Amino acid sequence: MTGIDKRKFRSAVPAYVAWVLFWVVAAAINIGEIRITAHMVLLATGLPLSLISLALPHASMSAIVSAAVLAVVQVWLIDLWFSRAARSANANDL
Numbered sequence: 001m002t003g004i005d006k007r008k009f010r011s012a013v014p015a016y017v018a019w020v021l022f023w024v025v026a027a028a029i030n031i032g033e034i035r036i037t038a039h040m041v042l043l044a045t046g047l048p049l050s051l052i053s054l055a056l057p058h059a060s061m062s063a064i065v066s067a068a069v070l071a072v073v074q075v076w077l078i079d080l081w082f083s084r085a086a087r088s089a090n091a092n093d094l
Helices: 006-029 034-045 049-055 061-093
Strands: none
Touching (some): 034 049
């Protein structure tokens, strides 16, 4: 096991953002109990930061949007960390 391939992670970031936007739009349309599903999906895929949204009313748009924003920020920070680690590794190779 070699760990996470940073290039594959970087290519998955736009797909994850699209995934999050899909669930936010689906919750905004509000067909049936889609808000509950959207909140649970965003909580499950955006762990651990998205758990903060549980402090808001469950399945409300504010909870769904906060879970989405926190999940995207978390993925962006991981990507930023990977890119800085790659830059420092390249600097050490010189």
